[in-house]
Amino acid sequence: APSTDRIARPAIPQAAVTQRVVIVGGGTAGWMAAAALARFVPASTRITLIESDAIGTVGVGEATIPGIRLFNQMLGLDEAQFLRATNGSFKLGIRFEGWSGEGSGYLHAFGSIGRGLGLVPFHHYWLRGGGAANPASLWTHMASAQAAMAGRFAPDPGRPDLPSGLAWAYHFDASLYAALLRRHAEGAGVVRVEGKIALVARDATGRIDHVMLEGGHRETGDLFIDCTGFRALLIGETLAEPFDDWSELLPCDRALAVPGERASPLPPYTRAIAHGAGWRWRIPLQHRTGNGLVYDSRHLSDDEAADRLLGALNGEALGDPRLLRFTTGRRRRAWVGNCVALGLAAGFVEPLESTSIHLIQSGIARLLEYWPGSTQQQVEVDAYNRLTETEWLGIRDFLILHYHANARAEPFWTERRAVPLPDSLTARIALFRANGRIQREGDELFAEPAWAQVMIGQGILPVGHHALADALSADELDDFLSLTWRHAAQVASRLPTHDAFLAAHCAAPAQR
Numbered sequence: 001a002p003s004t005d006r007i008a009r010p011a012i013p014q015a016a017v018t019q020r021v022v023i024v025g026g027g028t029a030g031w032m033a034a035a036a037l038a039r040f041v042p043a044s045t046r047i048t049l050i051e052s053d054a055i056g057t058v059g060v061g062e063a064t065i066p067g068i069r070l071f072n073q074m075l076g077l078d079e080a081q082f083l084r085a086t087n088g089s090f091k092l093g094i095r096f097e098g099w100s101g102e103g104s105g106y107l108h109a110f111g112s113i114g115r116g117l118g119l120v121p122f123h124h125y126w127l128r129g130g131g132a133a134n135p136a137s138l139w140t141h142m143a144s145a146q147a148a149m150a151g152r153f154a155p156d157p158g159r160p161d162l163p164s165g166l167a168w169a170y171h172f173d174a175s176l177y178a179a180l181l182r183r184h185a186e187g188a189g190v191v192r193v194e195g196k197i198a199l200v201a202r203d204a205t206g207r208i209d210h211v212m213l214e215g216g217h218r219e220t221g222d223l224f225i226d227c228t229g230f231r232a233l234l235i236g237e238t239l240a241e242p243f244d245d246w247s248e249l250l251p252c253d254r255a256l257a258v259p260g261e262r263a264s265p266l267p268p269y270t271r272a273i274a275h276g277a278g279w280r281w282r283i284p285l286q287h288r289t290g291n292g293l294v295y296d297s298r299h300l301s302d303d304e305a306a307d308r309l310l311g312a313l314n315g316e317a318l319g320d321p322r323l324l325r326f327t328t329g330r331r332r333r334a335w336v337g338n339c340v341a342l343g344l345a346a347g348f349v350e351p352l353e354s355t356s357i358h359l360i361q362s363g364i365a366r367l368l369e370y371w372p373g374s375t376q377q378q379v380e381v382d383a384y385n386r387l388t389e390t391e392w393l394g395i396r397d398f399l400i401l402h403y404h405a406n407a408r409a410e411p412f413w414t415e416r417r418a419v420p421l422p423d424s425l426t427a428r429i430a431l432f433r434a435n436g437r438i439q440r441e442g443d444e445l446f447a448e449p450a451w452a453q454v455m456i457g458q459g460i461l462p463v464g465h466h467a468l469a470d471a472l473s474a475d476e477l478d479d480f481l482s483l484t485w486r487h488a489a490q491v492a493s494r495l496p497t498h499d500a501f502l503a504a505h506c507a508a509p510a511q512r
């Protein structure tokens, strides 16, 4: 029998081990981590952020996906104030142009496609109705896509009987977002230290004990968060965690970025336009357009890339193009000992689907879920690393799909079609080609509507459809498809233009 002593005595609360958190790096990753931790960890935890003005930040990262709304909400950031402070705009999706040859295009719009009936996702009804013969018709059933292409935006059409089905994210100025988060974090007690780290010291067990700045300032911590960008000062240089190089699969290794004149009207979507050796982005902000050219340096020189980028601008360049070099891939483990890497220090997949900031956000959410206390065990760190890996691999496959299923003629693109795919992606494509089913692992980021849009948009069309979509009679199917089509059209037609909505609710001071 259990001793009454054991039953009666309450567990003695032990002091949490994580009392001093040191965030190294003050880019988007560092300040997102600082703001979120200041909001959620016990007030007794001392949070310090170290950043070097001399090193600066990567300074790009302007397009997001809808999860960012949750992040801002949990910090208590008001949407309109946030957009005013960051010169931001709304984003309903990404328009991929030229990936199946010049003149081709499709949208990866956020939110659901049509409506599901029971267990079967909408695209199976659309396939049964003959959708594969007219792939572009898929997007006529999607309110976000209709609104995006019409240049319209509001959170809803203002009619309670017409639920919008819209999902949105933002475009924003990354440095202004980091500044906003900094104000928020410092207001919540985060201590900022400016200076360049000269030394990272480990204890006898190999854990990081402290970092030392060039001026001699020393910062000791229980938990270190490596947000040092591509330098990966703690996880890479100090702890030597291996980097899994994905450049065989995602070979673009450079980007040139340049700000350009503001677009008018302001599209509520990002553009990702294929070119002979990669793709270029166009991101509409209230005060300027973010432009960038991503390319494979084996197929395009830096000078040719600069000509290509500047030649494709809409209006004047507002600065000189800035060159960024990178290798796609990730640190094998994001959490090693008492160090967790977030942002570019954890890895980089190119910005094709705007996933990097989301990976910072989910890394933070997972860290909070596995927050180390006095009874922390290695299995928890292992679980964090396993979940992180699954998330990154799902995103990697999704990006490879864009490159693989292309229909362009240049050597870069024919090479992309020929490169062997990871087994996981081969299986996903085969499953979709058969009867339109989408295979996802665990709580992967991209849901069925995203995979379906990119597969169909890039010409992968299923032979059949889910058998349960046959449960409707032919008339019922017609009614259902026309209902979803009319709903999307009605929602889009009732929204104001994106410019009008921004001007009325979220205009940045200089734009008023």
Ligand code: FAD
Pocket (backbone or CB within 6 Å): 024, 025, 026, 027, 028, 029, 030, 050, 051, 052, 053, 055, 056, 057, 058, 059, 060, 061, 062, 063, 064, 174, 195, 196, 197, 198, 227, 228, 229, 230, 231, 233, 255, 257, 292, 324, 326, 342, 343, 344, 345, 351, 354, 355, 356, 357, 358
């Ligand atoms: P950084 O911004 O590089 O910050 C590193 C920090 O570490 C700096 O504060 C620096 O001062 C500090 N630091 C480094 N070494 C030291 C030292 N020794 N001592 C003290 N401090 C130090 N993401 C998206 O979600 N959407 C996009 O559209 C997008 N576009 C991108 C386009 C390109 C070309 C690239 C390369 C990336 C893009 N990203 C995008 C990714 C995005 O930019 C990053 O995920 C995000 O900016 C986070 O960067 P970071 O904070 O990890 O690194």
